[in-house]
Amino acid sequence: MSPTFRCPSCGQQRLGTSGLPLVCASCGFAGTTPGPAPRPAIEIREFSKRYGTSMAVEALSLDVRAGEIFGFLGPNGAGKTTTIRCLLGFLRPTRGSLHVLGLDAWSQAAILHHRIGYVPGELALYDDLTVEQLLRFIARIRGRIDEAERARLEARLKIDPTRRVRTLSKGNKQKVGLLQAFVHEPPVLILDEPTAGLDPLMQEEVHEMLREARAQGRTVFLSSHGLREVEEVCDRIGMIRDGRLLTVESVDELKRKAPRLFEFEFEDEPRIEEFRHLAGVTDAAVQGRTLRVHIRGDADALVKAAAAHRVKRVDARDVDLEEVFFRHYGGGPP
Numbered sequence: 001m002s003p004t005f006r007c008p009s010c011g012q013q014r015l016g017t018s019g020l021p022l023v024c025a026s027c028g029f030a031g032t033t034p035g036p037a038p039r040p041a042i043e044i045r046e047f048s049k050r051y052g053t054s055m056a057v058e059a060l061s062l063d064v065r066a067g068e069i070f071g072f073l074g075p076n077g078a079g080k081t082t083t084i085r086c087l088l089g090f091l092r093p094t095r096g097s098l099h100v101l102g103l104d105a106w107s108q109a110a111i112l113h114h115r116i117g118y119v120p121g122e123l124a125l126y127d128d129l130t131v132e133q134l135l136r137f138i139a140r141i142r143g144r145i146d147e148a149e150r151a152r153l154e155a156r157l158k159i160d161p162t163r164r165v166r167t168l169s170k171g172n173k174q175k176v177g178l179l180q181a182f183v184h185e186p187p188v189l190i191l192d193e194p195t196a197g198l199d200p201l202m203q204e205e206v207h208e209m210l211r212e213a214r215a216q217g218r219t220v221f222l223s224s225h226g227l228r229e230v231e232e233v234c235d236r237i238g239m240i241r242d243g244r245l246l247t248v249e250s251v252d253e254l255k256r257k258a259p260r261l262f263e264f265e266f267e268d269e270p271r272i273e274e275f276r277h278l279a280g281v282t283d284a285a286v287q288g289r290t291l292r293v294h295i296r297g298d299a300d301a302l303v304k305a306a307a308a309h310r311v312k313r314v315d316a317r318d319v320d321l322e323e324v325f326f327r328h329y330g331g332g333p334p
């Protein structure tokens, strides 16, 4: 039987089919019936992983929505690869649970491996095989590979399939890693630093592949050290350090919160006291005739205070997310 749905606009009750776009017969409101919220593609709950006596990840919980690109960002040793290995079911969590597409990453790993494309952080490919042989081997593990898709990816990533993996450069090996992750067109991609070692043009190509995957409704979980990378391609970012999740935020939100940096060059030397306590100022420094100020929100008070001097030059720019990120970390870049 169809569920009953109440139009959110006019409140009339009628029959509907959960999740389908509907137009209300009474008021013409177009929307969807309030079906159950879709389950996240990745669900991590109170996950901890200990190696011997050292805790690599502690009580980490996060959801990755179906169809989003999620960036998992943190410095060396933060726990990114450990989390990813547990998501793939290569390691058993010490505590908590990890689910991908509703399946338990540890006990249902074999089924999941058909549905996940994975680029490991440290690629250990089968060195003595050619790229072609490697893909045939992978097809045996993961099931059918679409030949047209394979040829398309090889051309796009500029991979020579006849080459033995051993003879490839680091970047070209990385491209083979990407090829094998994408080639069976999995609904979930879990990528541990997928662009490490790639030149900027190839990095951009991979970013484009990720955006296309998202446009097809696929989900991407991507680890990286580089904020610029995640800023460019991700919808949301989780920041991890010392095994603890610091924050999860949308890239848009992070950008909105980011302060702007104003730099004035005056004809005379300003005093820092004139600017330090102005509305919105988070940080001010004077060096000779130059004033640098970080400001959140509108710059009215700053500009009026600056007008007390003769201004020779003024520059303003958004502080990039790298700086915002390091503020979270406190104590500067890792």
Ligand SMILES: Nc1ncnc2c1ncn2[C@@H]1O[C@H](COP(=O)(O)OP(=O)(O)OP(=O)(O)O)[C@@H](O)[C@H]1O
Residues within 6 Å of the ligand: 051, 055, 056, 074, 075, 076, 077, 078, 079, 080, 081, 082, 083, 121, 225
């Ligand atoms: N097999 C292991 N045995 C013992 N300790 C480990 C092992 N693998 C990782 N660790 C430790 O767990 C912590 C997290 O490591 P992990 O490899 O997950 O970090 P990461 O965020 O991927 O770092 P990187 O950016 O350098 O790849 C580190 O302190 C690391 O030394």
Ligand SMILES: [Mg+2]
Residues within 6 Å of the ligand: 080, 081, 082, 121, 192
């Ligand atoms: Mg790692």
